[in-house]
Amino acid sequence: MFVQALRMTARDWRAGELRFLLVALVVAVAALTSVSFFIDRMRAGLDRDAHQLLGADLLVNADDPVRAEWRQEAERRGLLLADTVTFPSMAQAGEGDDSMAQLSSIKAVSNGYPLRGQLTITTDPEAAGGARGAATRAVPEPGTVWVDANLLPALRAKVGDSIVLGNSQFRIAQLIATEPDKGASFANFAPRVMLALSDLKATGLVDDFARVTYRLQVASKDRNDLAAVRDYETWLRAQIRDNNVKGVRIETLESGRPEMRATLDRAGLFLSLVGLLSAMLAAVAVAMAARRFMSRHLDACAMLRCLGLTQNQVGLLYLTEFALVGLAGSVIGVAVGFGAHFVLLEMIASLIRTELPPVSMLPALQGVATGMLLLLGFALPPILQLRNVPHNRVIRREQGAPRPAALATYGLGVGVFLLLLLWQAGDARMALMIAGGFLGGFAVFALVAWLCLQGLRRLRGSIKHQGWRFAVTSLQRRPGATVVQVVSLALGLMALLLLTVVRGDLMAAWRLATPPDAPNRFVINVLPEQKSGVEGQLVAAGVQKPVLFPMIRGRLTAVNGAPVTRDTYDNDEARRLANREFNLSTTNTLPEANEIVAGEWFKDAPGVAEASVEQSILQRLNLKLGDTMRFDMAGLTVDAKITSVRKLEWGSMRANFFVIINPAAMANAPTTYMTAFHLPEGNGNVGSALSRAYPNLTVIDVSGIIRQLQEVLDQVVTAVEFLFLFTLASGVLVLYAALMGSQAERTREAGLLRALGATRQQLAQAQRIEFVLVGGLAGLLAASGAAALGWALATYQFKFPWVFEPGVWLAGLVTGALCAIVGGWFGLRGVLRQPPLQTLREA
Numbered sequence: 001m002f003v004q005a006l007r008m009t010a011r012d013w014r015a016g017e018l019r020f021l022l023v024a025l026v027v028a029v030a031a032l033t034s035v036s037f038f039i040d041r042m043r044a045g046l047d048r049d050a051h052q053l054l055g056a057d058l059l060v061n062a063d064d065p066v067r068a069e070w071r072q073e074a075e076r077r078g079l080l081l082a083d084t085v086t087f088p089s090m091a092q093a094g095e096g097d098d099s100m101a102q103l104s105s106i107k108a109v110s111n112g113y114p115l116r117g118q119l120t121i122t123t124d125p126e127a128a129g130g131a132r133g134a135a136t137r138a139v140p141e142p143g144t145v146w147v148d149a150n151l152l153p154a155l156r157a158k159v160g161d162s163i164v165l166g167n168s169q170f171r172i173a174q175l176i177a178t179e180p181d182k183g184a185s186f187a188n189f190a191p192r193v194m195l196a197l198s199d200l201k202a203t204g205l206v207d208d209f210a211r212v213t214y215r216l217q218v219a220s221k222d223r224n225d226l227a228a229v230r231d232y233e234t235w236l237r238a239q240i241r242d243n244n245v246k247g248v249r250i251e252t253l254e255s256g257r258p259e260m261r262a263t264l265d266r267a268g269l270f271l272s273l274v275g276l277l278s279a280m281l282a283a284v285a286v287a288m289a290a291r292r293f294m295s296r297h298l299d300a301c302a303m304l305r306c307l308g309l310t311q312n313q314v315g316l317l318y319l320t321e322f323a324l325v326g327l328a329g330s331v332i333g334v335a336v337g338f339g340a341h342f343v344l345l346e347m348i349a350s351l352i353r354t355e356l357p358p359v360s361m362l363p364a365l366q367g368v369a370t371g372m373l374l375l376l377g378f379a380l381p382p383i384l385q386l387r388n389v390p391h392n393r394v395i396r397r398e399q400g401a402p403r404p405a406a407l408a409t410y411g412l413g414v415g416v417f418l419l420l421l422l423w424q425a426g427d428a429r430m431a432l433m434i435a436g437g438f439l440g441g442f443a444v445f446a447l448v449a450w451l452c453l454q455g456l457r458r459l460r461g462s463i464k465h466q467g468w469r470f471a472v473t474s475l476q477r478r479p480g481a482t483v484v485q486v487v488s489l490a491l492g493l494m495a496l497l498l499l500t501v502v503r504g505d506l507m508a509a510w511r512l513a514t515p516p517d518a519p520n521r522f523v524i525n526v527l528p529e530q531k532s533g534v535e536g537q538l539v540a541a542g543v544q545k546p547v548l549f550p551m552i553r554g555r556l557t558a559v560n561g562a563p564v565t566r567d568t569y570d571n572d573e574a575r576r577l578a579n580r581e582f583n584l585s586t587t588n589t590l591p592e593a594n595e596i597v598a599g600e601w602f603k604d605a606p607g608v609a610e611a612s613v614e615q616s617i618l619q620r621l622n623l624k625l626g627d628t629m630r631f632d633m634a635g636l637t638v639d640a641k642i643t644s645v646r647k648l649e650w651g652s653m654r655a656n657f658f659v660i661i662n663p664a665a666m667a668n669a670p671t672t673y674m675t676a677f678h679l680p681e682g683n684g685n686v687g688s689a690l691s692r693a694y695p696n697l698t699v700i701d702v703s704g705i706i707r708q709l710q711e712v713l714d715q716v717v718t719a720v721e722f723l724f725l726f727t728l729a730s731g732v733l734v735l736y737a738a739l740m741g742s743q744a745e746r747t748r749e750a751g752l753l754r755a756l757g758a759t760r761q762q763l764a765q766a767q768r769i770e771f772v773l774v775g776g777l778a779g780l781l782a783a784s785g786a787a788a789l790g791w792a793l794a795t796y797q798f799k800f801p802w803v804f805e806p807g808v809w810l811a812g813l814v815t816g817a818l819c820a821i822v823g824g825w826f827g828l829r830g831v832l833r834q835p836p837l838q839t840l841r842e843a
Helices: 002-014 017-054 068-076 125-129 151-155 197-203 229-242 256-293 298-306 312-347 362-387 404-425 428-459 466-479 479-499 501-515 530-540 571-578 615-620 685-693 704-741 743-755 760-797 807-829 836-842
Strands: 058-062 080-093 098-111 119-122 134-136 146-149 162-165 168-178 191-196 215-217 248-251 521-526 549-561 581-585 595-600 612-613 626-631 636-646 659-661 672-677 698-701
Touching: 002 312, 017 256, 017 362, 058 229, 058 362, 068 080, 068 215, 068 229, 068 836, 080 151, 080 197, 098 151, 119 197, 125 151, 125 168, 125 466, 146 151, 146 162, 151 743, 162 191, 168 191, 191 197, 229 248, 256 362, 256 479, 298 312, 312 362, 312 615, 404 428, 428 479, 428 760, 466 743, 479 530, 479 760, 479 807, 521 530, 521 612, 530 549, 530 672, 530 685, 549 636, 571 615, 581 626, 626 659, 626 836, 636 659, 743 760, 760 807
Parallel strands: 098 191, 146 168, 581 659, 612 636
Antiparallel strands: 058 215, 058 248, 080 098, 080 162, 080 215, 119 134, 119 168, 146 191, 162 168, 521 672, 521 698, 549 581, 549 626, 549 672, 595 636, 612 659, 626 636
């Protein structure tokens, strides 16, 4: 039987019967594997390069010096180590009446810092303000410091001058242009002063009462292989747990840097969306190709049955043939996809500044498995129908209805389709949303197509046009085939519309989450009497409508009347939050980029204290709606009831507060102000001017963080744009399969009508009307489905605002009609040019 199957495969290949199926499978697998290869390397590269935002692959934060045995274990595992010690302290410059002091963030670093990313330094204050400097792997030499440029005007100093830290004097040798691991927390908002770790002891600044954070940076020697880092993290967490070590927190990219984590999470969702749509189109393309193969082999199966083959033997022959085609198509598709992903990498080479990790075998294995699973799920039903072809098919040109067993196998196809979605997405929620959208679309499209066919029955005689009657009669003569064609065309167009028109809205919304004009400067410690002056200077500098937010320092002292102490919480992060002062704020209106997810925004009634709490801190402190939080603000106590929970857009880089209390309850609280605004490049002197006019202000430049976020965002968006082109190829194949599905039957009908006297012009008009009806209906259905699915994805998955665009329906209508007309003309153009007898003989 296997030899016979090989002969049949060779014969069908020579006859051209397998080419469409093979091409469909190759394109499907190539689209999936090119996406998979690319996503695999891009994700690995993004995760690797994003670690520069931590300065390491793993960061150990501790309130006390990191234990020697932890360091020794990391060294034993061959990991790279670097140390930093960070704390706030005063930096002084000048003498006598000319002396100036500024609260600074002191950071002592060891050799090798940072392990990931690079410091950039310069001696030009303007270049430092614009984050332009030379990359360096060195650290400050003994007796020197590197400082943020905005510290100079506050101290009235310049490069080369001396400053005093504690008991030691240092020379300002360089200005810090960018610091990869600085982060966006308020602890890092004071101007940075960086010195060598060997100089720290002489300053005398670190004692038992200092608020010091010790950090041990850990990284692998091979940045593409993080297995040793993950193993060390597992070991270290066990040590912390088993020895009940307090005051230690382990940070990775997943647990720290919320603004970068949010961006990378969005990137993962978009890349998963591409994989899902590729899988969907692959399934539809293979299903259409298998159905076409089955319809063209009914007579051959009947002949095999007449020659004595049993049903099982016929089924085994075609199953073997499909398996051979599937294996060949999968392997070729993997090879094409592998080569195609290099083309993708070359096209966006300007955005990839570092070498990507090597290719893994997983996408190749996924590609082969995907090809075989697609054939199993969507080719098995036609094969079961082929094995059931009766002997008398040779004489009587008819076929019975599919048997229940054959129909039941379509459920297998749906199950395989769902498994493919889950496999490609890695996100169950998105996979189910896409699957539900397309399966629901299939049912709705089929129902609407059937209803429209019923409506056309009544309209057949309403238009006195021969071409109209031919077209309507042709559609109604094959109601099942017409419905299948409309549904297939609509599903393919829906995916393409989702990839093209709707994609633009999703991309624009994602970019707006971290827009290019996101705030890149923060100003804090603005006194009430300085508020109007600071606003005036910002307006004069071109800042549009600056908003100064009240900021009140307060310590959480009780929850529901129970005192909060260091031992209230078991979790170290919760202990740290409870042990520090909160940056509280007060406002009547919900701040921009804040969303109420539970409760209601407060009404600010007199005598009532209400609090709106950010959802992550609510979870960390085990709080809930209705709890009462007591804050001590420099002797003023306020008991505020939690009346709402907010979700923040961390990637927006706007001023965000964990807790906001209504203004009526905070009227007597000691208040300073802060603001966040966007300052275009080249206007870096605005911060210096503010510091000179108001020496107590702290001006923080976070343009480096914004730049890092935008670089990752641009890289992923460009990758997704090119990945859509690959998915587009599989979508075009679906459209071709849908339009060619009934080509043979249409050819016979056209030849018969011409034999009965129909003219070429009448047939051409009938074909155009028929395809406009089919394509227009499919386009409208596709546009509706794409808009609904886009809204669901934006609202429930990506959390973006969504605006329906009427242009989607116009694009769907026009695209559907054009695709149907072009496809119909391509398939039937020869019918109108050759004699009817020749057409009927060939058909």
